[in-house]
Amino acid sequence: MSEKVYILGGEQTDFQRNWTKEGKTFMSLMREAVQDGLASVGITPDEIKKLNKQNKIGIFVGNFDAEQYATQGHLGAFLTEVDPAFYGIPGGRFEAACASGSIALDAAATKIRAKDYDVAIVLGIEIMKTVSSSVGGDFLGTAAYYEKEAKGVQFPFPKLFGKLADVILERYKLPEQRFMGALAEISRINYDNAKRNPKAQTRSWFMNKEHANARGGEYNMAVGGRLCITDCSQVTDGAAMVVLANKSYTEEYAKKRGKKINTIPRLKGWGHRVAPITFDAKVAESKGDKYILPWTRQTVKDAYDRAELGVKDIDVFETHDCFTSSEYAAISAFGITQPGKEHEAIEDGVIDLKGKKPINPSGGLIGVGHPVGASGVRMMLDLYKQITDTAGSYQVEGAKNGLMLNIGGSATTNVVFIVGK
């Protein structure tokens, strides 16, 4: 990489909150996330104004569907409503379904690597509880090929990821009960981890493996083939913000705080690949391949190659568990196991908080919540916390390198970042 990209920190909103019920607007969600984030990083409006004068700061907003959920577009310019310090700062909105936050991060990192900006403010944001779950489900269908995969389908995404579960079972000839038990364990781990996370949507919800395994019936309804409510992340309002910076700015930033630059995490690697958009095309393309989602695997490999690291070097993972089946497939994509053997890592406690390769200590999308456009930025914030040893009760001890995988659609847009010191 030509210019190193550092992460100075950030903040997320409490994903338990329902902003509509609070009688608050989309803008208020943005305002709290940005103000909290800047306060946490320690960047003042005056500092922003100074950077803006030199044209050395940019705004990158990741959002999927504010037009439909909140009747609001033009989000890159919307921070001007938060604070007049944002007047004049170049800003844009980035969209790639559930990977929107990550491609905003990618764009921001690119501008820093290209030496255009010293500092980038990246905000991921989504408000979703403005509409009923069935209307929201239809909105989310636009992240698939709407005409072919979502039109007239109630809750299309659980069905697509239910199909992924079907293909995993068939391709690897797994015993069904064992596979479904592994998916239940993924739920159990994410909910357990979320209980330690004070910003998690589900931190006071009841869940255990017994309940996650009791699929069907009134309390754990089937929503997508073999996937039930406990296999799904839930509709969530939320925003997350991080600040990225180049080396010289970070050096100054660290110096002012009596720190050394090597205590500040940086992006070590990245990957970004797009797979065929329909799920059927993905499956057709991957026939004969070890991986059902080869482009997801390729994205991880790209990031490993750029970082010159391998799975052995990664101490903590944040992955896109929009559904248990997506986390299942991610395990082999990371290289933790061979494809088809993911259940072994789950059963052996490898991905548990105290396991050898902990996945989603934050609780992941199932536990923390999944405000779609915010998820990528939230994952980056969680990696920042892990690498700086500030994750509190969900800290993975001694984490030096972390990897995040954020996917949009049915594993269509794949984005991976590796963060370390």
Next chain:
Amino acid sequence: MREIKTVTVLGANGTMGAGSAAIVASFGKAKVHMLARDISKAKEGIEKAIGSVKTDTIRPRLIPGSYDADLEKAVAESDWVFELVAESYEVKEPINKRIASSRRPGTIVSTVSSGLSIERLSKAFDEDGQKHYFGTHFFNPPYKMILCELVSHKGSDKKVLKQLGEYLDKVLGRAVVYTNDTPAFAGNRIGFQLINEVAQIAEKYSDKGGIALMDAIMSGYTGRAMAPLDTADFVGLDVHKAIVDNLYEMTKDAAHSTFKMPGYFQKLIDKGDLGRKAGGGLYKMSKTPDGKKEKLVYNIGADLYEPVPKFDIDFIRQANRRISEADYAGAMDIVKEAKGFEADLARYFIARYVSYSLSIVGEVVDTKEMADLAMGTGFNWAPASAFVDFLGGPKDAIQLIEKAKLPVPEVLAKAKPGKPFYELKEKLDARSLFKG
């Protein structure tokens, strides 16, 4: 961590009993003896419990039983006996004697009471029993309201208190507030002070809008999921009476006169209009001639129900707007500057709430964080300390309290300037409680 494998719940058919049993069986994975007056009531409790946490998986762990047939056997095999029978010494003391006679040494016994003396109730037990006796005051409904006031008394063992607190926190996921054995403990002491004083003033201004106006003045912009008189209706006017009568009798603090229940509450109680659970109380749902649902409110002066009037109060509209845009301090600035009778009342009630919440520090709880947590997680009301910050800090809050001619709590008078007064941010984002 103390191991709690078997629990006996007495009063398992009530909302609180069933809801609490559900928490113990689901989060705690404990086997729960669900005891009620008769087995059919206990079975009703089991269905309520399952419905409250929405998981059938706890069904095998819930065992129905009756006091007559099963109490001694259930207690003898329990690690924790959780008693939620009716709120009176006459009911609780004889039950306690039966628990004491079959309790194994080391078994924790706790009661849900919002007013009775834990120390007096503990006297039914031998020395070991007294050491293991506590108040565990859950809030309604237990799955949603995560507060548990853990009440100790002079005879309780500090080590056991700590173990039980850890279990309630780490295993059952409760927000544990440690309180002393004082009337109504923390949450209800603060909450019902405000509710009752609002109810008194509603009577005073019954010709100006009464109940509905007071709730409008104390609505979401003052940091409440539910306005005070709506809350009284939700908990039941009979429960309200039990709590404030007890507080009036047992406390003599500066707010003493505000615990005197207004006469119209008694009038409604006498008519059986106990609140939401009775189909009507301070409010009542009705249908218009064209079949639409309509909320009615009790007109105190005229002794009849009428449609809830819509108040158009400029400063409330402005404050709501500020909150809808996440400008909390801005909303409080509006309240501070507004003119008129409604604004005077809003300022008075906010000052009272902050003043009284913080005044119990030292007597009921050890720290202001405990009082804040009680209100934030037991009532869904914005904690007093968060108000202090949004009002502009301790100096501004003191000014508001002094203008209202109310006592300035010591903890506020001693606050260091320039530092956030609210210190529970990591546990509870108080901003979420202000409704725009």
